[in-house]
Amino acid sequence: MTIKEDVEHGVQKGTKEPLIREHKSQLVPASKRHPWMVYFTTFVAVCGSYEFGACAGYSSPTQDAITEDLNLSLAEYSLFGSILTIGAMIGAITSGPVADFIGRKGAMRVSSAFCVAGWFVICFSEGPVPLDIGRLATGYGMGVFSFVVPVFIAEIAPKDLRGALTTLNQFMITAGVSVAYVIGTVLPWRALALTSLIPTSVLLFGLFFIPESPRWLARRGHEKDFEEALQILRGKGADISQEADEIKDYITTLELLPKPKLLELFQRRYLRSLIIGIGLMFCQQLGGINGVCFYTSSIFELAGFSTTVGTIIYACLQIVITGLSVVLIDKAGRKPLLLVSGSGLVAGCIFISVAFYLKVQQVDVGGVPALALIGIMVYIGSFSIGMGAIPWVVMSEIFPINIKGQAGSIATLANWFGAWLCSYTFNFLMSWSSYGTFILYAATNALAILFIVVAVPETKGKSLEELQSTINA
Template sequence: MATKGDIEDENGSLSDPFVDHRKREAEEHCSSGNGGSMMVYISTFIASCGSFQFGYCAMGIASIICILEWIAIYIAPLLVVTGLAVAFAIGACVSWRTLALTGTVSSILLFVGLFFIPESPRWLAMFGRQREFEAALSKLRGLGSDISTEQADIEDSLAIIRQLPKISIPDLLSGRNIRLISIAVVLMAFQQLVGINGINYYAAEIFKSAGVSPSMGSILYSSTQVVITAIGATLVDRAGRRPLLMDSVFGLFIGNLLIGSSFLLKVYIASFSIGMGTIPWVLMSELFPLNIKAIGGSLVTLINWFGSWVISYSFFYLFSWSSVAIFYLYGSMCVLALIFTIKFVPETKGRTLEEIQALMD
């Protein structure tokens, strides 16, 4: 991400702690009792755990409260990339330390806002807290709204869930479940292995290597992501999951080749935004039966974050090794992802959960 510090002073680059003498000095201080490097590693670990835990809990709350499926498909990805675009724009005007501190503003607002979020109606109903369940649902839908139909639907769905067998981790690896989990896990792994977060995090370095203004390039890059994500969201139900996913992966392959030869990022980010960035999450929600959604979703989310860490950690070293070969490597991952999509990923557009399960048998 381009920041003012990156542009004005190369010594302020975010990559410096990985490559210059200050890392060695920090390690020497750490061994002599200073502990500077250890504090960096610990703070990074805590921040990562916090962002994962908050994001996972927020996603869980949203999935329970939001009855309208289109919110998850259309709005959520668009808000994510819009936030990324805002961060790129702010980063072009301030130093990376100031950019990091601005994140505390949204964190504080989110923390305060959590106190005003009502308890999940489904959770209350699950534990037999009927009066609180009705009050929470009424608050969410607006006082005076008729909640009788939705209340009955929730109670019926919970009755069905109670009849389903409880699932443990070994159960995920047996029978039909292993195929469902494998599709979701592999798609999430490929979502990261095509290189998206490495390119996102080091966009400034890539633009600088290409002789382009890091600030302007990053803003145009993130703006393209917002526009194409909005277009892709409207096509998810019209074009279908498989066609968009295959087009997206093929475009990513072409984009990686173009980045490797000419640093043309627009094709890459547009291809990612139209399919690979969103559809793995949509497919995960559609493929899993009700009784494995929680534990299966946790496993798939873990794989996604682990893949993000691997790509983010390795990108700078691979880019330093070869600014061309790294994108050809990501391109080879796109080829594998395309083959996997064609051979194993089902089309779920317009199908009910029962029809999808029958398709997987």
């Protein structure tokens, strides 16, 4: 009897046969296998996250050199720096449809191509126009990466590893930014642009050796490829029958529903997941992170603390705490870490606000630098432990696959709009009131805590299908 006949015979008797060739007695539950292929696949994908960080971190250490070499005005360089966010918004809008149409791997190839082209244009630029075009292209690639990488990882990972592996997305972004800061102090700006080709090269090469998202393959009707991809990810001797059946049954149920148009995403069935996804993205950005991140040096300078020492401490702490969140997320859970993170953000903002208030009032001025340093370290440590990574993790988990492209694009666009709004308004707010700015951020983070308590569910330890059917019931 053939394997196919064995399976059909099993179905007739009401049993589930494993979707692999080994005899059932030789099978090992997928949860007991060592998922080395999942780790390798995740490593390849998060090279895109590192590229994201390299794009974001490029402009800070290169400002003086580019301005001098190309004789740019402050306005021209400001456009160069900010146009990255415009490209990322465009990437966010198109990322979902692209990832749904050509697959998660295909979207990563498109994103990599834009980044490679953009870096070459930047490297050989002799004026502001090609410089801006290159920056816009890398911004587009960054916007696509910001959506597709966490979604891809969530769709390939076992539920007990999904949080930790998805959090690696933020860890690699942080690493990319920090490395760009450090090597940008010793490399010429053109050479720094070329170093950013390394992660995309690793990604493009690695994509030849990793499987496509099984859930995307199942939704597109590629049943054989779906089973093969899931088997590769779970291991040759793993029993994938139960997981495969759950995925197929859930997708079959979704396919019975009409594919929603954009405005139909706001109907009651999907509204809760959309509110959670968009709400967390605004909570992440409107609490002041891009103001603190982009203008760390000027904050330290204003507070009277060494910008070099402060920036190094900042970068090191961010990497260490983000790494700690990778370990904790599947143990402590998403919601507790978000609440701890939000509380720390409020405390950090209060410390910074008090420091600037003392400086303005000329009271205990000698303690201002230390208080500002403590505030920034508490702020960035708190952001790194939860609010930096977990909104992306939750976004990748909560949307049903039939709306993941559209809804994910909306949530990612909300994130980049919030990033632009925060970075654009920061200097205006600081010129209005340095301590008032951080009081405002403290209040925003307090509202974020309230939103998390009321609206955000715990997603730890649940399969995507179980989680999505609960939220969108």
